Amino acid sequence: xxxxxxxxxxxxxxxxxxxxxxxxxxxASGVAVISFSNPFYSALALIGNLVSLAVMYLLLSAEFVAAxxxxxxxxxxxxxxxxxIAYVGPQREEAWSGGPSWRTFGAVLAAGALLTEIVVAISLxxxxxxxxxxxxxxxxxxxxxxxxxxLTDHLLAFEITSIVLLLAAVGGVILGAHSRRVDSARKET
Amino acid sequence: xxxxxxxxxxALAAFLFGLGALGVLIRRNPLIVLxxxxxxxxxxxxxxxxxxxxxxxxxxxIFGLAVMAVAASEVCVGLGLxxxxxxxxxxxxxxxxxxxxx
Numbered sequence: 001x002x003x004x005x006x007x008x009x010x011x012x013x014x015x016x017x018x019x020x021x022x023x024x025x026x027x028a029s030g031v032a033v034i035s036f037s038n039p040f041y042s043a044l045a046l047i048g049n050l051v052s053l054a055v056m057y058l059l060l061s062a063e064f065v066a067a068x069x070x071x072x073x074x075x076x077x078x079x080x081x082x083x084x085i086a087y088v089g090p091q092r093e094e095a096w097s098g099g100p101s102w103r104t105f106g107a108v109l110a111a112g113a114l115l116t117e118i119v120v121a122i123s124l125x126x127x128x129x130x131x132x133x134x135x136x137x138x139x140x141x142x143x144x145x146x147x148x149x150x151l152t153d154h155l156l157a158f159e160i161t162s163i164v165l166l167l168a169a170v171g172g173v174i175l176g177a178h179s180r181r182v183d184s185a186r187k188e189t
Numbered sequence: 190x191x192x193x194x195x196x197x198x199x200a201l202a203a204f205l206f207g208l209g210a211l212g213v214l215i216r217r218n219p220l221i222v223l224x225x226x227x228x229x230x231x232x233x234x235x236x237x238x239x240x241x242x243x244x245x246x247x248x249x250x251i252f253g254l255a256v257m258a259v260a261a262s263e264v265c266v267g268l269g270l271x272x273x274x275x276x277x278x279x280x281x282x283x284x285x286x287x288x289x290x291x
Binding site: 049064104176 | 192193194195197198199200203204205206207208209210211212214215216218220221223224225226227231234235237238239241242243244245246247248250251253255257258259260261262263264265266268269270271272273275276279281
C-alpha cells in the first residue's frame with residue numbers, strides 16, 4: 001500500500017517537473033517570439049513554443065492533438081513563414097521601437113488589462129467547479145477516438161473545416177496573383 | 190489527473206494569450222504580428238484542451254483541431270497579403286499601411 005502511494009507520488013512529481021519545464025519553455029519562447037528584431041528568429045522561436053505546447057497536450061491526454069500540433073504548425077505553418085521571410089528579404093525592427101513611448105506604454109497597459117480580465121473572468125466563472133476533474137480511460141484522445149467523433153458527432157464541423165481550408169488556399173493564390181496582374185496592366189498603360 | 194490541475198493550465202493559457210496580444214500591439218512588422226496571433230490562438234487552444242480533459246469530453250479536442258485549421262487558413266491569407274505588399278514595394282510596417290485602396 002505504502003509503496004503504491006510512493007509510486008503515485010513519484011509519478012506526480014515527474015508530471016510536475018515536466019509541466020514546469022514545458023511551461024517555462026513555452027513562456028520563454030513566447031517572449032522570444034515577440035522580442036526578436038529579426039522575424040526569422042521569431043519564427044524559429046515559435047517552433048519551441050509549439051513543441052512545448054505539444055508536451056502540454058500529451059500531459060492532458062490529447063495524443064492526436066499533440067501530433068497534429070507538431071505536424072501542422074511546425075511542419076507546415078512555420079515552414080511557410082520561413083519561405084515568406086526568405087522571400088521578402090532581410091528586415092530589422094527593434095522590438096520596443098513601435099512609435100513614441102506613450103504608445104508602447106499604452107500597449108503594455110492594454111495587454112495587462114486583457115490578461116487581468118481573462119484571469120478574473122475564468123476564476124469567477126470556474127469558482128468551485130475546477131476542484132475535481134473527471135477520470136478518463138486510456139482511449140481518450142487517441143486517433144481512433146478523435147476520428148470516431150469527427151465522423152459521427154462533428155461531421156458538419158469536419159466538412160466545413162475542409163471548405164474553410166480550400167477557400168483560404170484559393171484566397172492566398174488570388175492575393176498573390178492579383179498584384180502581378182495589376183503590375184502588368186500598369187506597364188501596358 | 191496526476192500533476193498540475195486544470196487551473197494551472199488555464200493560467201498558462203491566459204499568460205500565453207496576453208503575451209500574444211502584447212506582441213500584436215507593440216510590433217509593426219506584419220510577419221511578427223502574424224506570429225503573435227499564432228501565440229494567441231495557441232493560448233486559446235490550450236484552454237480548450239485543458240477543459241476537454243477536465244470534463245472528459247472530446248468535443249474540446251475537436252474544437253482545438255478546428256482552431257488549428259482556422260489558424261492555418263489565417264496564415265495562408267496573411268502571408269499572401271505580405272507577399273502582395275512586398276511585391277508592390279510597399280513598406281512592411283503596419284503603422285504605415287493605412288490605406289485599403291489597392
